[in-house]
Amino acid sequence: MKSIVCSIVPLLFAATINAQITDPVATEVWEPEPRHITFNEDEVPSDAIVLFDGTNADAWQHGDGSAVKWNVSDGTMTVVRGTGPIFTKENFGDCQLHVEWSAPTEIVGEGQGRGNSGVFLQNKYEVQVLDSYNNRTYSNGQAGSIYKQSMPLVNAMKAPGEWQKYDIIFKAPRFNADGIKVASGTITVLHNGVVIQNHYELKGTTPFIGLPQNPAHGDGPIQLQDHGNPVKYRNIWIREL
Amino acid sequence: MKSIVCSIVPLLFAATINAQITDPVATEVWEPEPRHITFNEDEVPSDAIVLFDGTNADAWQHGDGSAVKWNVSDGTMTVVRGTGPIFTKENFGDCQLHVEWSAPTEIVGEGQGRGNSGVFLQNKYEVQVLDSYNNRTYSNGQAGSIYKQSMPLVNAMKAPGEWQKYDIIFKAPRFNADGIKVASGTITVLHNGVVIQNHYELKGTTPFIGLPQNPAHGDGPIQLQDHGNPVKYRNIWIREL
Amino acid sequence: MKSIVCSIVPLLFAATINAQITDPVATEVWEPEPRHITFNEDEVPSDAIVLFDGTNADAWQHGDGSAVKWNVSDGTMTVVRGTGPIFTKENFGDCQLHVEWSAPTEIVGEGQGRGNSGVFLQNKYEVQVLDSYNNRTYSNGQAGSIYKQSMPLVNAMKAPGEWQKYDIIFKAPRFNADGIKVASGTITVLHNGVVIQNHYELKGTTPFIGLPQNPAHGDGPIQLQDHGNPVKYRNIWIREL
Amino acid sequence: MKSIVCSIVPLLFAATINAQITDPVATEVWEPEPRHITFNEDEVPSDAIVLFDGTNADAWQHGDGSAVKWNVSDGTMTVVRGTGPIFTKENFGDCQLHVEWSAPTEIVGEGQGRGNSGVFLQNKYEVQVLDSYNNRTYSNGQAGSIYKQSMPLVNAMKAPGEWQKYDIIFKAPRFNADGIKVASGTITVLHNGVVIQNHYELKGTTPFIGLPQNPAHGDGPIQLQDHGNPVKYRNIWIREL
Numbered sequence: 001m002k003s004i005v006c007s008i009v010p011l012l013f014a015a016t017i018n019a020q021i022t023d024p025v026a027t028e029v030w031e032p033e034p035r036h037i038t039f040n041e042d043e044v045p046s047d048a049i050v051l052f053d054g055t056n057a058d059a060w061q062h063g064d065g066s067a068v069k070w071n072v073s074d075g076t077m078t079v080v081r082g083t084g085p086i087f088t089k090e091n092f093g094d095c096q097l098h099v100e101w102s103a104p105t106e107i108v109g110e111g112q113g114r115g116n117s118g119v120f121l122q123n124k125y126e127v128q129v130l131d132s133y134n135n136r137t138y139s140n141g142q143a144g145s146i147y148k149q150s151m152p153l154v155n156a157m158k159a160p161g162e163w164q165k166y167d168i169i170f171k172a173p174r175f176n177a178d179g180i181k182v183a184s185g186t187i188t189v190l191h192n193g194v195v196i197q198n199h200y201e202l203k204g205t206t207p208f209i210g211l212p213q214n215p216a217h218g219d220g221p222i223q224l225q226d227h228g229n230p231v232k233y234r235n236i237w238i239r240e241l
Numbered sequence: 242m243k244s245i246v247c248s249i250v251p252l253l254f255a256a257t258i259n260a261q262i263t264d265p266v267a268t269e270v271w272e273p274e275p276r277h278i279t280f281n282e283d284e285v286p287s288d289a290i291v292l293f294d295g296t297n298a299d300a301w302q303h304g305d306g307s308a309v310k311w312n313v314s315d316g317t318m319t320v321v322r323g324t325g326p327i328f329t330k331e332n333f334g335d336c337q338l339h340v341e342w343s344a345p346t347e348i349v350g351e352g353q354g355r356g357n358s359g360v361f362l363q364n365k366y367e368v369q370v371l372d373s374y375n376n377r378t379y380s381n382g383q384a385g386s387i388y389k390q391s392m393p394l395v396n397a398m399k400a401p402g403e404w405q406k407y408d409i410i411f412k413a414p415r416f417n418a419d420g421i422k423v424a425s426g427t428i429t430v431l432h433n434g435v436v437i438q439n440h441y442e443l444k445g446t447t448p449f450i451g452l453p454q455n456p457a458h459g460d461g462p463i464q465l466q467d468h469g470n471p472v473k474y475r476n477i478w479i480r481e482l
Numbered sequence: 483m484k485s486i487v488c489s490i491v492p493l494l495f496a497a498t499i500n501a502q503i504t505d506p507v508a509t510e511v512w513e514p515e516p517r518h519i520t521f522n523e524d525e526v527p528s529d530a531i532v533l534f535d536g537t538n539a540d541a542w543q544h545g546d547g548s549a550v551k552w553n554v555s556d557g558t559m560t561v562v563r564g565t566g567p568i569f570t571k572e573n574f575g576d577c578q579l580h581v582e583w584s585a586p587t588e589i590v591g592e593g594q595g596r597g598n599s600g601v602f603l604q605n606k607y608e609v610q611v612l613d614s615y616n617n618r619t620y621s622n623g624q625a626g627s628i629y630k631q632s633m634p635l636v637n638a639m640k641a642p643g644e645w646q647k648y649d650i651i652f653k654a655p656r657f658n659a660d661g662i663k664v665a666s667g668t669i670t671v672l673h674n675g676v677v678i679q680n681h682y683e684l685k686g687t688t689p690f691i692g693l694p695q696n697p698a699h700g701d702g703p704i705q706l707q708d709h710g711n712p713v714k715y716r717n718i719w720i721r722e723l
Numbered sequence: 724m725k726s727i728v729c730s731i732v733p734l735l736f737a738a739t740i741n742a743q744i745t746d747p748v749a750t751e752v753w754e755p756e757p758r759h760i761t762f763n764e765d766e767v768p769s770d771a772i773v774l775f776d777g778t779n780a781d782a783w784q785h786g787d788g789s790a791v792k793w794n795v796s797d798g799t800m801t802v803v804r805g806t807g808p809i810f811t812k813e814n815f816g817d818c819q820l821h822v823e824w825s826a827p828t829e830i831v832g833e834g835q836g837r838g839n840s841g842v843f844l845q846n847k848y849e850v851q852v853l854d855s856y857n858n859r860t861y862s863n864g865q866a867g868s869i870y871k872q873s874m875p876l877v878n879a880m881k882a883p884g885e886w887q888k889y890d891i892i893f894k895a896p897r898f899n900a901d902g903i904k905v906a907s908g909t910i911t912v913l914h915n916g917v918v919i920q921n922h923y924e925l926k927g928t929t930p931f932i933g934l935p936q937n938p939a940h941g942d943g944p945i946q947l948q949d950h951g952n953p954v955k956y957r958n959i960w961i962r963e964l
Contacts, residue, residue: 020451020749021450021451021452021744021746021749022450023450023744024449024450026450026692026693026743026744026749027381027389027448027450027451027452027693028379028381028382028389029379029380029381029392030379030380031380032380032392032660032661032662033377033380033396034380034383034392034393034394034395034396034437034660034662035395035396035660036395036396036398037395037396037397037435039397039399039433043433043434045395045397045433045434045435047395094664096435096436098434136274138269138270138271139270139271139272139273139274139275140268140269140270141269142275148268148269151270151273151275151903152275153275153482153899153901153903153905154275154276154277154278154286154288155274155275155276155277155278156278156286157277158280167431167434169429169436169439169440176723176876178514178516178517178876179514180514180516180874180876182576182723182876182921183653184924186440188410188429188440190408190431192280192284192286193284193286193339193408194278194286194337194480195337195410195480195482196275198410198482198905199410199427199429199440201907201924203926207268208265209262209263209264209265209267209268210261210262210267210268210508211262211268211508211509211934239435239436241394241436241439241658241664261508262503262505262508264503267502267503267508267933267934268934273901273902273903275901275903276901335905392662394658394660394662394664412906417635417964419635419755419757419758420755421633421635421755421757423635423680423817423964424894425683439664442666442683444685451749452693452749452750482899482905502933503932503933503934504932505932506931506932508932508933509863509871509930509932509933509934510861510863510864510871511861511862511863511874512861512862513862514862514874515859515862515878516862516865516874516875516876516877516878516919517877517878518877518878518880519877519878519879519917521879521881521915525915525916527877527879527915527916527917529877578917578918580916618756620751620752620753621752621753621754621755621756621757622750622751622752623751624757630750630751633752633755633757634757635757635964636757636758636759636760636768636770637756637757637758637759637760638760638762638768639759640762649913649916651911651918651921651922668922670892670911670922672890672913674762674766674768675766675768675821675890676760676768676819676962677819677892677962677964678757680892680964681892681909681911681922689750690747691744691745691746691747691749691750692743692744692750693744693750721917721918723876723918723921
């Protein structure tokens with residue numbers, strides 16, 4: 001009866017080869033259900049921690065813990081030269097950060113001297129704020145650069161006085177028990193809606209002088225820099241990722 | 242005079258150990274200079290390829306190469322049931338894609354049957370479009386999911402009739418000469434400005450039935466899906482990365 | 483003497499622009515100092531946790547916590563059919579894992595039925611062990627595959643009875659407080675010294691039937707599978723990364 | 724008969740919710756079939772390009788295209804001081820590279836002056852070769868460092884005269900049409916079988932003086948450095964990935 005056996009084998013083989021998922025339900029995943037978030041009139045998502053909504057600087061402090069001496073008025077917060085940088089009272093790790101800023105309408109200085117400030121993640125990693133509108137400086141120091149590390153893919157700068165938007169997606173670096181960095185931080189930045197840093201791997205800190213450093217650290221505050229120029233900020237919020 | 246020479250060596254050694262970068266210019270990079278881009282009144286960047294600006298569907302075609310039968314009026318493009326999906330005439334690889342869409346005001350159906358369409362990168366990887374406002378379906382099939390692969394981190398859906406924004410950052414997968422995938426594609430999606438896919442590594446294609454597939458391929462068109470519901474689109478642009 | 487002062491400024495400016503790092507010491511990093519490790523006669527690094535050195539199975543247990551019923555003799559540990567899988571008593575996260583194994587010399591069965599076992603990271607992610615020497619099966623199920631997920635880049639299998647080496651570099655997936663996976667695990671595998679999985683991003687668990695799942699979890703044990711075939715193991719060690 | 728219809732609906736619903744993949748064949752992938760490779764007596768895989776097998780230096784040349792002046796004898800190739808570095812005649816991109824080397828038995832000098840050489844990927848990215856056995860130098864310059872960038876996770880150095888193994892997995896950086904780097908190169912290094920660089924993202928080139936640079940470039944040769952010390956090499960092979 002060998003011929004019968006032989007004729008079955010190809011059938012089985014065909015069945016095996018042709019086995020398929022035929023029910024679309026098989027690839028559905030129902031749990032967990034993502035939380036529903038909403039938006040207020042300024043497009044701030046409901047799960048964000050609002051760091052500045054135009055009314056007060058209560059989420060911030062100077063380095064010595066004192067109240068913010070920057071100028072809060074007309075829904076904006078303006079750097080006051082010589083008062084020093086400000087820091088969020090809360091510490092953050094992986095996050096999405098939204099910041100709007102505006103370079104001074106009165107154009108003073110050039111290069112790094114014009115409309116200079118900065119947004120620091122974990123008080124260590126600076127996304128440069130600068131008036132880079134018709135103002136040539138070193139590429140890794142213009143607006144949207146990871147300062148002294150990574151130039152922006154393009155210069156998406158609007159004119160002084162116009163509001164600029166930064167949408168930043170940040171993953172903090174990781175360190176092992178020996179204090180050696182085992183995973184670089186990464187950063188994506190959209191400037192006015194345009195990708196200018198695309199999952200950039202941070203080399204380390206962003207000093208003015210010298211090289212990136214990689215000290216082991218945990219969460220840290222957001223810092224806004226006082227670089228002596230009256231840069232304005234508004235509508236700042238953060239979401240932990 | 243050997244003793245004099247010897248006494249100099251330790252001095253040099255000490256100097257060497259303490260050497261530091263003291264000049265901030267040392268860490269400046271001036272070249273290349275990022276291109277300056279500008280924005281039009283709709284915030285479209287000047288280096289984008291505009292795929293739909295409200296006036297015509299000339300950048301698109303149906304699968305058979307015929308002119309788009311969807312309804313273009315009032316600055317929007319609405320899916321016409323049964324006409325089939327549309328594809329960009331041009332092929333794309335790594336890119337930033339901006340799409341605005343709106344679910345039908347008249348609520349019809351539920352789950353996958355309500356306000357369903359989709360945005361496909363390279364004609365293979367779908368970011369789901371669905372009316373996910375008070376409309377429970379499987380998590381990996383709601384608006385902003387990588388269809389049947391990755392649920393959104395949160396549900397950032399606005400109400401039907403309101404405009405939704407997708408900002409998508411896409412890196413295409415890579416394949417070697419043996420046809421084996423050697424680097425996953427990655428995708429980041431902001432829905433109404435909120436990160437819902439964070440550098441997600443694509444498992445492969447996004448079929449309705451069955452598993453992700455990983456056929457070797459090159460660049461491909463953007464597809465907008467006809468799923469039978471009159472979803473509206475506007476303001477679509479893409480930037481090659 | 484104002485003119486003299488003015489003439490100095492351009493000189494300083496030029497000097498600044500041309501400033502360079504000239505001292506190689508500036509880019510040296512001295513701290514921390516990597517720990518020095520040594521090797522024993524079997525090339526086991528001194529900072530490894532030895533999971534099996536040929537003498538006993540004390541680092542392992544069955545699922546019910548009972549002592550290992552596999553056969554330990556001649557410096558090897560052989561699967562005993564029907565006794566069930568074994569698990570390390572200790573849990574692990576990110577790690578480097580070294581495993582040596584050997585397929586049965588007596589060739590019995592074919593496809594998945596020949597020399598089948600498996601190495602599971604965190605008790606969830608299987609690197610397939612199979613006699614894939616002249617034994618065709620599905621590509622994503624042969625030796626060195628991430629089971630039912632990722633075929634090996636090449637088939638680096640030696641003959642039955644010969645010792646095979648797996649060197650595995652594993653980064654565990656991360657989950658957020660909502661139970662959503664926010665970073666895929668990654669895995670690199672060298673099979674007999676050849677890269678067969680190159681920083682592969684895990685889709686999730688590796689079930690025999692059905693799709694990868696992504697339940698939130700922490701550290702877990704290494705599992706060695708009892709698939710009914712007398713596969714041999716020796717020289718197993720792990721280093722936490 | 725309405726009641727009958729109604730009673731069917733919940734049944735269908737339940738069936739849909741519970742639909743599962745029940746056939747394990749559904750998740751099998753059979754194509755493509757990974758190529759089978761074999762190994763010679765030195766464990767060199769059959770798909771490798773052998774760069775040095777102990778007999779001659781024909782795969783290499785000096786910078787001016789002249790024949791290699793290093794000393795080939797006894798199955799090894801020894802740096803001859805002052806002859807300059809050697810380069811593969813062929814260019815490479817993404818690859819796995821295996822190199823064995825040995826520091827001079829006669830210990831001369833200290834720090835960077837002892838047993839110094841180097842392996843450069845694409846003629847730009849150096850994995851340091853140094854006698855780091857009881858020989859303190861800057862951490863980012865010891866054996867296994869990405870020179871002046873990334874210290875090894877541990878010091879896995881064997882004594883002078885013993886053979887050291889490097890297994891390197893390299894992905895080359897990518898650049899866009901503007902000459903801006905859009906993806907960092909990555910490098911994993913196993914030193915004597917121990918992971919010392921774990922998917923490290925290259926900052927750029929690895930100069931002795933100054934900062935990493937990121938000039939756009941394509942494939943390039945492997946370079947072995949002449950740093951004046953008689954370091955020995957043997958058993959060098961590469962596989963394109």
